[in-house]
Amino acid sequence: MDFNLSEEQLAFQGAARAFAAGEMTPHAAEWDEKKIFPKDVIAKAGEMGFCGLYSPESVGGMGLSRVDSSIILEELAAACTSTAAYISIHNMATWMTATWGTDTIKETWCGDLVTGQKLASYCLTEPGAGSDAGSLRTSAKKDGDSYIINGSKMFISGAGETDLLVVMVRTGASDSGPKGISAFAIPADTDGITYGKNEDKMGWNSQPTRAISFENVRVSADHLLGAEGEGFKIAMKGLDGGRINIASCSIGAAQACINHTQAYMKERSQFGKPLAAFQALQFKLADMVTELVAARTMVHLAAFKLDENDADKTTYCAMAKRFATDIGFDVCNDAIQLHGGYGYIREYPIERFQRDSRVHQILEGTNEIMRMVTARRILEDGATDAIR
Ligand SMILES: Cc1cc2nc3c(=O)[nH]c(=O)nc-3n(C[C@H](O)[C@H](O)[C@H](O)COP(=O)(O)OP(=O)(O)OC[C@H]3O[C@@H](n4cnc5c(N)ncnc54)[C@H](O)[C@@H]3O)c2cc1C
Structure with a gap:
């Protein structure tokens, strides 16, 4: 590398x-x-x-x-x-x-x-199935050359404005777990699909987030992605890359905040000196940059593992997502502190970056779930040297 x-x-x-x-x-x-x-x-x-x-x-x-x-x-x-x-x-x-x-x-x-x-939108989460996505209940029943879909999805990014929905649904029995899940690509305007209100959010305001209901939605079998029963695996493979992507977005937000802070610390004076002259603030900025460089390096390493189809790519993607989204949010938050009151008001972009990056710790698998993915691998028999 x-x-x-x-x-x-x-x-x-x-x-x-x-x-x-x-x-x-x-x-x-x-x-x-x-x-x-x-x-x-x-x-x-x-x-x-x-x-x-x-x-x-x-x-x-x-x-x-x-x-x-x-x-x-x-x-x-x-x-x-x-x-x-x-x-x-x-x-x-x-x-x-x-x-x-x-x-x-x-x-x-x-x-x-x-x-x-x-x-396009990615539709996995349901009102009753978030972190435990393998328990999802939206169902697809075979009917001749079609499937009939019923159920609901929650918190879908872009929903109501997008044209194609990639939807994970249960084609197996209700107790079939992840193995009973299939993925479909469904035109967003198919009869029987309705959308909830645009959620009022802390951030991510330039994109809508809506619930979606499916009521007797008929889709032909050629809308299946992969084979029946492969949907959960496909959803997770999508998310390996999704986690790199969202981690990259956190790094971008944090880098923007650092750029603004570098300039602001030289412009703003208190006690007769620019903020940049106070060692306590210099050290804070040094830590922010150090941690961001570590996070970016980790994300590029995980992306490299994904490119190489490494056996541990999923673990690296989970570790990088957890690390970079936590660091990204912390750096944006520290940048608010270094801007003082001006960091808190909307005239400056810092608070927007902080609000927008907060949800990265929650979606595409919460950071607790990223720790579960990582710990499961580390604690496997014979895995002592697998991740190092
Ligand atoms: C703005 C926004 C956009 C979104 N976009 C999409 C989208 O486009 N498509 C999509 O499918 N989903 C989307 N989501 C949903 C998102 O992926 C879920 O919110 C997330 O997976 C968490 O699920 P939940 O909200 O049901 O929380 P829950 O699963 O109920 O979790 C609640 C808390 O419990 C913790 N927790 C749960 N289980 C465990 C455990 N076993 N051990 C330790 N801690 C645990 C969680 O980490 C969390 O802190 C979006 C969410 C938001 C807020």
Whole structure:
């Protein structure tokens, strides 16, 4: 693994940074305040290839590595963490569709998904099944060449505005656990699908979050992703990458906060000196940067493990997600402290980064679940040296 970015990676980083500065930074505060989902800008991101980052070139995606994708998402998140996080979920759902979709599904959807002309949601969580996603109850019953879907999903990012739903449902018996789960790609406007209200959230205001109800929703069998019973595995494979993505968004938010803080500490004076002259604050900033560099390195390591299809990729993705989203939030929070009262008011972007990065510790598997995934592997027989 090379710790220096290659020339190509520097070019991706530069392109993403320029796009974010031109198309996202000037509008991020307004998107947050007015709860605007900037589909036009997401479509422009699609023109840059950012909606199909690691989807294969065979469907029109960029076919990038997860490390490259992380570098790009970090830059977008440093402008608008909430919008970048939605783009990251769209990338996950698009990749799942491109990887496990039937030829019909791929031909119908992937071209528009990778260019951001059409958008996707990932639908796993239910009102009664969050961390314990394997207990989900939304059901799909076979009926000739179709399935009939009934149930509900909760907290779905983009829902109500997206075009394709990647939905995990139970095709097995009610007590079949994860092995009875299948994944479907379902057009969002199919008869019988209704959407709840846009949830009023602490952050992530530039993307809607809604519950979804499925009432006798008929989908043909060619909308199945992979085989019947493979849905939970597919959902978790999607989430390995999703966790890298969301961790990258936390790093971007934290880096933006550090950049603002570096400048602010030189501008702002108290007791006749700039804040940058106080050693207590210098040490705080030094710790913030040190921890962020460690988190970024960890995320790139996990992304590398995923690219290499390492046997322990899932554990590394879980560790990196836990670590980087905790560090990311803490760095944003420390940046508020170093800005004093100005950090708390909306004239400065710091509080928005802090609000937006808070949910990264909760979704795509809470950080407690990330610890469970990690501990399970470490405590396996013979695993003493597996993770080091
Ligand atoms: C803004 C937002 C967007 C979201 N977007 C999506 C989306 O697009 N698609 C989707 O499918 N889901 C989405 N989610 C749902 C998210 O993934 C879940 O909220 C998350 O998985 C936690 O589930 P829960 O909320 O039901 O909490 P619970 O599972 O009820 O957990 C409550 C608390 O208990 C802890 N806990 C639970 N079990 C254990 C255990 N065994 N050991 C230790 N601690 C435990 C949890 O870590 C947490 O702290 C979103 C959520 C939010 C808030």
